[in-house]
Amino acid sequence: MTLSPLAPKGGFPDLPVIEGVTFAAIAAGVRYQGRDDVMLAHLCAGTAVAGVFTRSATRAAPVLDCEAKLGGDTSEAAAFVVNSGNANAFTGGRGTATVEAVTASVSQVLNIPQTRVFTSSTGVIGEPLDPARITNKLSELKAGLSANEANRAARAIMTTDTFPKGAFATVDGITISGFAKGSGMIAPDMATMLVYIFTDAKIAQPRLQKILSHLTDKTFNCITVDSDTSTSDTLLMAATGKGPEVTDEAAFEAALHGVMLDLAHQVVRDGEGATKFVEVAVTGAISDSDAHLVAMAIANSPLVKTAIAGEDPNWGRVVMAVGKSGAAADRDLLSISFGDILVAEKGWVSPSYTEEAGATYMKGDSLKVGVDLGIGTGVATVWTCDLTHRYIEINADYRS
Amino acid sequence: MTLSPLAPKGGFPDLPVIEGVTFAAIAAGVRYQGRDDVMLAHLCAGTAVAGVFTRSATRAAPVLDCEAKLGGDTSEAAAFVVNSGNANAFTGGRGTATVEAVTASVSQVLNIPQTRVFTSSTGVIGEPLDPARITNKLSELKAGLSANEANRAARAIMTTDTFPKGAFATVDGITISGFAKGSGMIAPDMATMLVYIFTDAKIAQPRLQKILSHLTDKTFNCITVDSDTSTSDTLLMAATGKGPEVTDEAAFEAALHGVMLDLAHQVVRDGEGATKFVEVAVTGAISDSDAHLVAMAIANSPLVKTAIAGEDPNWGRVVMAVGKSGAAADRDLLSISFGDILVAEKGWVSPSYTEEAGATYMKGDSLKVGVDLGIGTGVATVWTCDLTHRYIEINADYRS
Numbered sequence: 001m002t003l004s005p006l007a008p009k010g011g012f013p014d015l016p017v018i019e020g021v022t023f024a025a026i027a028a029g030v031r032y033q034g035r036d037d038v039m040l041a042h043l044c045a046g047t048a049v050a051g052v053f054t055r056s057a058t059r060a061a062p063v064l065d066c067e068a069k070l071g072g073d074t075s076e077a078a079a080f081v082v083n084s085g086n087a088n089a090f091t092g093g094r095g096t097a098t099v100e101a102v103t104a105s106v107s108q109v110l111n112i113p114q115t116r117v118f119t120s121s122t123g124v125i126g127e128p129l130d131p132a133r134i135t136n137k138l139s140e141l142k143a144g145l146s147a148n149e150a151n152r153a154a155r156a157i158m159t160t161d162t163f164p165k166g167a168f169a170t171v172d173g174i175t176i177s178g179f180a181k182g183s184g185m186i187a188p189d190m191a192t193m194l195v196y197i198f199t200d201a202k203i204a205q206p207r208l209q210k211i212l213s214h215l216t217d218k219t220f221n222c223i224t225v226d227s228d229t230s231t232s233d234t235l236l237m238a239a240t241g242k243g244p245e246v247t248d249e250a251a252f253e254a255a256l257h258g259v260m261l262d263l264a265h266q267v268v269r270d271g272e273g274a275t276k277f278v279e280v281a282v283t284g285a286i287s288d289s290d291a292h293l294v295a296m297a298i299a300n301s302p303l304v305k306t307a308i309a310g311e312d313p314n315w316g317r318v319v320m321a322v323g324k325s326g327a328a329a330d331r332d333l334l335s336i337s338f339g340d341i342l343v344a345e346k347g348w349v350s351p352s353y354t355e356e357a358g359a360t361y362m363k364g365d366s367l368k369v370g371v372d373l374g375i376g377t378g379v380a381t382v383w384t385c386d387l388t389h390r391y392i393e394i395n396a397d398y399r400s
Numbered sequence: 401m402t403l404s405p406l407a408p409k410g411g412f413p414d415l416p417v418i419e420g421v422t423f424a425a426i427a428a429g430v431r432y433q434g435r436d437d438v439m440l441a442h443l444c445a446g447t448a449v450a451g452v453f454t455r456s457a458t459r460a461a462p463v464l465d466c467e468a469k470l471g472g473d474t475s476e477a478a479a480f481v482v483n484s485g486n487a488n489a490f491t492g493g494r495g496t497a498t499v500e501a502v503t504a505s506v507s508q509v510l511n512i513p514q515t516r517v518f519t520s521s522t523g524v525i526g527e528p529l530d531p532a533r534i535t536n537k538l539s540e541l542k543a544g545l546s547a548n549e550a551n552r553a554a555r556a557i558m559t560t561d562t563f564p565k566g567a568f569a570t571v572d573g574i575t576i577s578g579f580a581k582g583s584g585m586i587a588p589d590m591a592t593m594l595v596y597i598f599t600d601a602k603i604a605q606p607r608l609q610k611i612l613s614h615l616t617d618k619t620f621n622c623i624t625v626d627s628d629t630s631t632s633d634t635l636l637m638a639a640t641g642k643g644p645e646v647t648d649e650a651a652f653e654a655a656l657h658g659v660m661l662d663l664a665h666q667v668v669r670d671g672e673g674a675t676k677f678v679e680v681a682v683t684g685a686i687s688d689s690d691a692h693l694v695a696m697a698i699a700n701s702p703l704v705k706t707a708i709a710g711e712d713p714n715w716g717r718v719v720m721a722v723g724k725s726g727a728a729a730d731r732d733l734l735s736i737s738f739g740d741i742l743v744a745e746k747g748w749v750s751p752s753y754t755e756e757a758g759a760t761y762m763k764g765d766s767l768k769v770g771v772d773l774g775i776g777t778g779v780a781t782v783w784t785c786d787l788t789h790r791y792i793e794i795n796a797d798y799r800s
Contacts, residue, residue: 054723056720056723056724057722057723057724057725057726057727057728057729057730057731058719058720058722058723058729058731058734059723059731087716089716089719090716090719090731090734090744090747090748091748092732092746092747092748093732093748094748124716125716125717125719125720126715126716126719126744126748126749127749302702302787302791302795303795306791306792306795306796307795307796309792309796310795310796312796315526316487316489316490316524316525316526317525319458319489319490319525319526320456320458320525322457322458323454323456323457323458323459324456324457325457326457327457328457329457329458330457331457331458331459331490332492332493334458334490344490344526346492347490347492348490348491348492348493348494348526349526349527387702387792388792388796389789389792389793391702391706391792392706392709392787392788392789392791392792393789395702395703395706395707395710396706396707396709396710396712396788
């Protein structure tokens with residue numbers, strides 16, 4: 001798979017060690033050959049685990065299992081086990097049995113309660129996942145656990161991704177480090193996205209959960225590649241408590257927000273077939289939720305996304321998307337900008353706008369579409385990419 | 401523009417004359433060169449006019465004008481004037497002025513009240529439409545009015561269409577005849593679609609309006625090409641009263657339903673880049689509206705549509721779309737079929753299903769995706785097409 005032209009220039013970051021967390025990855029042959037496809041993260045006793053999951057009505061078995069396990073006793077060690085290649089989704093009773101078999105086996109091999117074993121699966125929907133592929137490798141995975149293997153773990157969970165996604169931050173002596181996968185079936189409610197974030201912070205589970213849920217609404221739920229939502233989306237965060245206590249919550253939240261937004265942006269930058277990274281910023285709506293509706297309608301419009309792919313400053317399609325969003329809008333109060341260029345104001349093309357300026361701006365690979373509805377104070381910002389031939393190629397061929 | 405492979409084999413039908421209606425078309429150079437781009441329909445005194453319009457919050461000036469004129473006095477003659485090439489949408493005060501200028505001029509030239517002149521415009525959004533392009537040609541259009549020019553009128557309103565769309569029916573001595581344009585920006589709430597239907601039936605305007613609105617929900621609001629909704633969608637129906645009175649309303653409604661569904665299907669068959677015509681039939685939902693939600697989520701999913709383009713029987717993506725629809729669903733009660741092939745039942749692949757049978761079925765150019773939710777009696781059927789490279793080509797180049 002050719003590297004996305006929007007991949008971060010610096011490559012995968014050198015993720016810092018998080019005290020209390022070790023990683024391993026292995027080629028288990030779940031579906032892919034010749035590459036790692038299972039990762040294990042071991043979390044020390046006392047680790048608080050928080051999570052956010054897809055809101056799909058057809059949630060996969062691993063998601064249902066993870067949801068049920070959040071908020072339990074944290075006194076013993078815990079583990080994350082993730083495989084790529086098979087989503088173990090829509091596999092009926094067998095899906096649940098596979099989760100049971102994998103978590104029981106991890107529990108035994110690592111000597112931790114089964115209620116502390118969290119699994120995720122990503123890949124093909126509707127095909128049975130043979131648990132033996134994973135359980136056969138657990139001893140080997142255990143033997144390979146190391147604080148320095150986050151890089152390999154991040155690669156093992158990739159599917160159509162063209163690059164692994166990592167980010168980290170430090171604040172008040174606390175370290176936060178995370179990685180993610182995802183490039184298609186990406187839309188609010190988290191899409192086919194798996195995200196794992198680790199910190200040595202000392203923080204109670206309910207408090208961590210509250211912060212994580214809140215920040216998800218401002219990050220992963222504000223990105224869309226193709227408006228499709230996965231059955232398997234999972235964000236898990238582990239706080240080992242080996243580092244300082246969280247005292248300045250605002251500072252911790254800001255640092256975590258930075259890591260989550262960075263990872264979310266990287267998912268968009270690896271959007272299937274993407275050649276442009278697009279920020280859609282809506283202001284002046286009657287409410288923040290209306291602003292979000294408008295921003296998502298623009299970010300999901302195939303006509304807007306193909307125009308961007310064609311480097312066409314087609315602001316008429318932005319108007320169309322505002323109109324169809326369902327949000328309150330007044331055509332004659334609408335203003336639109338591309339970057340710093342005012343394109344339209346009060347319902348019509350701005351006298352200062354030239355098609356040439358718009359066309360030149362659209363040649364960039366990082367674009368900003370601004371819409372002011374002029375009727376209130378609601379704001380929202382979302383991120384997306386363009387819709388290109390490559391998206392069709394990837395999805396008319398790849399069986400996901 | 402290459403003819404859509406899904407175009408009706410018989411070509412444009414030989415539309416019957418409707419007593420009381422005459423047509424003319426002309427090359428006015430609104431935007432296109434060397435082709436008709438304005439059509440005029442003259443409707444005799446006493447004609448009842450009903451209409452249904454886009455629900456976009458950024459409705460174009462001609463739409464707002466038409467809406468305001470419905471339901472008025474029908475004693476005098478009326479006219480439809482439609483141009484392609486420029487949508488006269490998002491043109492601020494100038495848009496309204498253009499509608500005023502065109503309708504005033506038609507009123508004068510045809511000697512009918514301005515309140516009986518209905519205009520539509522389709523094409524580029526956001527560029528001013530010079531009314532003189534149209535008004536300069538009105539005398540010539542008037543001179544060319546003929547009962548036999550429906551074919552030319554249907555062609556004059558095309559934009560990215562690859563074929564003109566027509567359909568007719570007769571019932572109880574009444575004749576119904578209509579034509580439509582539309583191939584992109586097609587989604588419920590009628591999309592960039594213009595539809596004109598004529599009948600010689602004698603029927604009061606409020607009764608006609610009620611039937612038309614009701615049937616729109618079962619036809620044009622059940623098709624989607626790309627989920628995008630236009631600012632200009634217009635369906636106008638004229639009943640001249642020169643033929644028999646509508647006595648058997650059910651029979652009249654059935655005949656009109658046939659014409660509307662035929663035209664709606666033709667719009668999908670001309671969907672930008674379409675190579676497959678797809679019916680999505682949902683049963684067993686808790687309500688009809690939930691069934692519609694599910695059907696539209698499937699029909700609009702880029703991942704489902706690209707899989708169909710790739711002739712991939714990827715029923716996992718259908719599950720995904722059910723899950724994200726927002727409708728009530730139970731993963732383990734879900735059944736899916738492709739045509740007569742039962743693919744999945746009770747939440748997992750059917751024992752009788754083979755990938756080979758699915759793959760063979762997907763090679764057809766007219767496909768049916770069936771989903772039974774197994775939790776109620778709600779049903780809905782919608783129609784869409786696949787998402788192909790050609791869609792990207794058309795929309796990354798064409799300025800609409």
